[in-house]
Amino acid sequence: MHLKYKIQGGNFSKAGFASSEVKKILRQLSIEPKTIKRLVVALYEGEVNIVAHAYNGLITVDIDTEKVTVTLKDNGPGIPDIDKAMEQGYSTASAAVREMGFGAGMGLPNMKKNTDEMTIKSVVNEGTEVIFINYI
Amino acid sequence: MKVTDILNWENTSLACGKNSIENQITNGYNSDLLSDVMGNASEGMAWITIQTHKNLVAVASLKDLACIIIANNNKPAHDLLDAAEEEGIPVITTSLPAFEFAGKLYNELNK
Ligand SMILES: Nc1ncnc2c1ncn2[C@@H]1O[C@H](COP(=O)(O)OP(=O)(O)OP(=O)(O)O)[C@@H](O)[C@H]1O
Numbered sequence: 411m412h413l414k415y416k417i418q419g420g421n422f423s424k425a426g427f428a429s430s431e432v433k434k435i436l437r438q439l440s441i442e443p444k445t446i447k448r449l450v451v452a453l454y455e456g457e458v459n460i461v462a463h464a465y466n467g468l469i470t471v472d473i474d475t476e477k478v479t480v481t482l483k484d485n486g487p488g489i490p491d492i493d494k495a496m497e498q499g500y501s502t503a504s505a506a507v508r509e510m511g512f513g514a515g516m517g518l519p520n521m522k523k524n525t526d527e528m529t530i531k532s533v534v535n536e537g538t539e540v541i542f543i544n545y546i
Numbered sequence: 547m548k549v550t551d552i553l554n555w556e557n558t559s560l561a562c563g564k565n566s567i568e569n570q571i572t573n574g575y576n577s578d579l580l581s582d583v584m585g586n587a588s589e590g591m592a593w594i595t596i597q598t599h600k601n602l603v604a605v606a607s608l609k610d611l612a613c614i615i616i617a618n619n620n621k622p623a624h625d626l627l628d629a630a631e632e633e634g635i636p637v638i639t640t641s642l643p644a645f646e647f648a649g650k651l652y653n654e655l656n657k
């Protein structure tokens with residue numbers, strides 16, 4: 411199964427929509443609740459990162475019999491230092507974004523913790539691509 | 547305990563989600579950082595916060611939380627209430643500060 415969601419940068423009122431849709435579908439497929447819980451945390455954090463940090467993006471979710479592969483690709487400022495971005499507490503979120511309770515610098519560490527494999531590729535001033543895999 | 551039990555307390559009222567007030571509360575989590583809740587809360591918890599915007603609903607729904615408690619007289623945004631009603635997440639407002647509400651809930655859950 412192949413799913414696709416377009417994400418608009420800056421549109422917080424829709425943040426989490428794609429994650430909710432994917433959660434519903436995984437439930438319908440009777441995937442183990444524990445597996446769904448982890449995947450949903452990682453997916454939500456990735457989705458919100460596009461909304462908070464990029465201009466626009468595309469999330470694709472591929473589900474087969476042994477794994478779920480999620481690709482989050484955006485057009486945006488990119489990440490100059492990925493190791494630094496992975497550190498808990500590191501954030502460049504704007505004051506307005508922080509006021510909403512985002513920008514704790516916990517999203518990428520949450521993604522790492524809740525995925526089986528995760529890779530980040532990023533080009534400054536072009537965009538970022540995060541790919542993760544969770545086995546089911 | 548259930549969400550409805552909290553509604554018997556003074557200084558609390560239900561802002562929306564009355565179809566889900568039988569939700570069981572297993573524990574509580576107090577945080578105003580959404581990624582903290584995403585990473586550390588678990589199913590069935592009552593989430594105590596002073597945030598008031600719509601994004602709380604996605605977090606609560608994705609994490610299967612029992613309810614959202616908005617503390618210290620903060621008023622939930624209208625679009626939060628609409629989204630919570632749709633997702634079946636009870637939203638409770640309280641005049642108590644988050645610390646006091648959390649203490650009360652903690653005592654109740656550990657009776
Ligand atoms: N898609 C992205 N495009 C550009 N920069 C990003 C992207 N994702 C993450 N970053 C950078 O990495 C930093 C850390 O990301 P992380 O998700 O861990 O924290 P945050 O988004 O700032 O806060 P939180 O996720 O706790 O709300 C961000 O502040 C930002 O600088």
Ligand SMILES: [Mg+2]
Nearest residue numbers: 458459517518
């Ligand atoms: Mg983030």
